[in-house]
Amino acid sequence: MVSIQEKLNLLIFRVDENTHISIDKSKCAVCRERPCLFFCPAGLFTLSGEEVLHSYEGCLECGTCYLACEQKAVSWQYPRGGYGVLYRQS
Amino acid sequence: MRRKEHFDAVVVGAGPAGSTAALVMARAGLRVALLERGEYPGAKNVSGAVLYGTSFLERLLPGFRLSAPVERYITRRSIGFMSESALFSLDYKSSSADVPPNYGFTVLRPQFDRWLAQRAVEAGALLVPKTVVDGLIREKGAVKGVRSRREKGELYADVVVAADGVNSFLAREAGLRGEFSLQEMTLGIKEVIALDRQLLEERFQINGNEGVAYEFLGSVTGNVCGGGFLYTNRESLSIGIIFQLSSLLRERARPYELLDGLKNHPSILPLIRGGSVKEYSAHMIPEGGWKMFPKLYAPGLLVAGDAAGMVLAAGCYLQGINYAMVAGEAAARTVIAAAKDRDFSALSLARYETFLREQKLIQDFQRFQKAPEFFLNQRIQNVYPAMICRLAEQVFHAAGGPKEKIRDLAAAGMREAGVSWFQLLKDLIEGGRSIGW
Numbered sequence: 380m381v382s383i384q385e386k387l388n389l390l391i392f393r394v395d396e397n398t399h400i401s402i403d404k405s406k407c408a409v410c411r412e413r414p415c416l417f418f419c420p421a422g423l424f425t426l427s428g429e430e431v432l433h434s435y436e437g438c439l440e441c442g443t444c445y446l447a448c449e450q451k452a453v454s455w456q457y458p459r460g461g462y463g464v465l466y467r468q469s
Numbered sequence: 470m471r472r473k474e475h476f477d478a479v480v481v482g483a484g485p486a487g488s489t490a491a492l493v494m495a496r497a498g499l500r501v502a503l504l505e506r507g508e509y510p511g512a513k514n515v516s517g518a519v520l521y522g523t524s525f526l527e528r529l530l531p532g533f534r535l536s537a538p539v540e541r542y543i544t545r546r547s548i549g550f551m552s553e554s555a556l557f558s559l560d561y562k563s564s565s566a567d568v569p570p571n572y573g574f575t576v577l578r579p580q581f582d583r584w585l586a587q588r589a590v591e592a593g594a595l596l597v598p599k600t601v602v603d604g605l606i607r608e609k610g611a612v613k614g615v616r617s618r619r620e621k622g623e624l625y626a627d628v629v630v631a632a633d634g635v636n637s638f639l640a641r642e643a644g645l646r647g648e649f650s651l652q653e654m655t656l657g658i659k660e661v662i663a664l665d666r667q668l669l670e671e672r673f674q675i676n677g678n679e680g681v682a683y684e685f686l687g688s689v690t691g692n693v694c695g696g697g698f699l700y701t702n703r704e705s706l707s708i709g710i711i712f713q714l715s716s717l718l719r720e721r722a723r724p725y726e727l728l729d730g731l732k733n734h735p736s737i738l739p740l741i742r743g744g745s746v747k748e749y750s751a752h753m754i755p756e757g758g759w760k761m762f763p764k765l766y767a768p769g770l771l772v773a774g775d776a777a778g779m780v781l782a783a784g785c786y787l788q789g790i791n792y793a794m795v796a797g798e799a800a801a802r803t804v805i806a807a808a809k810d811r812d813f814s815a816l817s818l819a820r821y822e823t824f825l826r827e828q829k830l831i832q833d834f835q836r837f838q839k840a841p842e843f844f845l846n847q848r849i850q851n852v853y854p855a856m857i858c859r860l861a862e863q864v865f866h867a868a869g870g871p872k873e874k875i876r877d878l879a880a881a882g883m884r885e886a887g888v889s890w891f892q893l894l895k896d897l898i899e900g901g902r903s904i905g906w
């Protein structure tokens with residue numbers, strides 16, 4: 380079984396210096412379920428101690444996170460034009 | 470007086486809906502800008518994918534087969550019911566399916582979308598890639614253009630066609646749709662696996678440009694409501710799973726782990742063995758059908774394709790590319806007619822619905838409006854497929870000993886799965902009503 384990181388490594392990302400995903404950590408602090416740790420198809424949401432961390436560099440730009448976060452803690456917008464994931468075969 | 474950056478139409482999104490719209494409008498002599506956030510059209514796009522729209526494409530672009538990046542024509546379709554260890558398939562193969570007009574063909578979106586957008590450019594549309602549209606410009610209640618995330622990024626037009634895909638922030642900003650429900654939204658993930666061409670053709674029993682579309686229900690998604698697919702491309706396979714978001718959340722499942730499970734299923738592993746994974750991707754699908762259709766137009770604005778929820782997800786169907794193109798054409802015809810009258814009011818743009826009806830798009834979605842709810846259900850997607858496998862296993866089991874009649878085996882299987890005869894009957898009738906009769 381390959382890890383999610385290995386899957387992401389197959390892809391080309393034009394990484395912007397600015398993030399296109401931000402989370403409101405005060406909402407994460409009171410969230411019990413924390414489904415983001417599971418549903419993200421790129422596995423971008425992780426736990427460090429009690430704190431939810433996220434990264435944007437490997438984002439597949441599906442939009443699941445802003446939709447599925449019950450706390451509405453995720454602000455998500457498209458990366459700047461030409462940046463982000465670059466699919467060649469999908 | 471006309472402003473400098475004034476177009477007859479601005480199309481947002483160079484997917485199948487947007488590029489078709491731009492192509493048809495440009496052909497009619499309109500000044501069209503086609504804005505796309507990706508580095509090239511298709512850079513952000515994901516489908517299975519089988520495109521079921523050969524007769525439409527033939528009408529739009531006669532002889533398209535000669536230049537379109539067709540991977541393989543589907544001549545074989547299978548539906549597989551899965552348990553952890555078994556696969557029960559219904560298999561249909563036709564030798565006439567590769568004769569036009571065929572059932573459909575597989576595509577890789579980055580290739581296909583680029584090709585289609587190029588046709589729009591040839592017809593005179595101005596393609597502007599690497600450009601995100603962040604919002605609409607509105608004056609006196611009518612849409613007058615878009616704001617792109619560029620310096621001096623305002624672009625004015627008589628009409629804006631929002632072909633901006635499933636997340637359509639434009640349709641939401643215009644107030645045409647509300648919030649999505651997690652029941653009607655699915656997440657699709659997929660891998661493209663390169664495989665030697667000869668090996669592929671032998672494994673799937675196909676020749677030349679023939680191809681296979683294989684779809685799976687059952688244990689492939691664990692307890693998550695959803696299904697899997699495996700499609701053949703020329704020298705690769707597309708394998709993926711589609712999950713209902715609400716049940717993905719409930720089961721706390723990791724999508725990519727379930728995909729690895731599918732790839733390692735004893736019936737699938739031999740099909741993909743020896744291949745090398747080339748790409749992994751994810752994308753949402755609006756599967757609610759007719760019930761989630763937004764309002765399709767507003768003064769100066771039309772919505773087409775995924776942005777309008779135009780994906781038919783009904784059991785054996787998962788079709789969105791074809792409807793996106795049909796809607797793109799209908800939107801273009803609407804704008805062309807409105808431009809003649811110089812009237813871009815909601816009343817004038819209401820023609821869009823007439824054109825969509827002419828192409829039977831609205832009727833298709835109305836006809837199958839009960840299907841999404843029926844199929845996005847755990848009994849249908851998980852419980853019955855496992856029961857079918859179990860029954861087959863018992864019927865084909867040949868170790869000797871007493872034999873039971875199928876009815877008794879089925880009854881035992883149903884008891885095990887906790888399904889009553891009444892429930893089964895009800896599902897058969899409802900399933901029949903949703904796609905059968």
Ligand SMILES: Cc1cc2nc3c(=O)[nH]c(=O)nc-3n(C[C@H](O)[C@H](O)[C@H](O)COP(=O)(O)OP(=O)(O)OC[C@H]3O[C@@H](n4cnc5c(N)ncnc54)[C@H](O)[C@@H]3O)c2cc1C
Nearest residue numbers: 482484485486506516517518519602634657774775789790
């Ligand atoms: C896993 C999976 C499998 C599928 N399988 C099939 C299949 O086998 N057959 C089938 O017919 N359909 C299938 N579909 C559905 C199909 O992919 C969609 O219905 C189809 O892509 C819709 O086309 P569209 O042009 O409306 O939207 P899209 O193809 O999503 O195009 C939208 C375009 O707009 C651009 N864009 C979005 N927002 C902006 C913005 N603000 N500014 C600038 N550009 C923007 C995007 O980059 C994109 O190029 C599948 C979908 C998935 C996810």
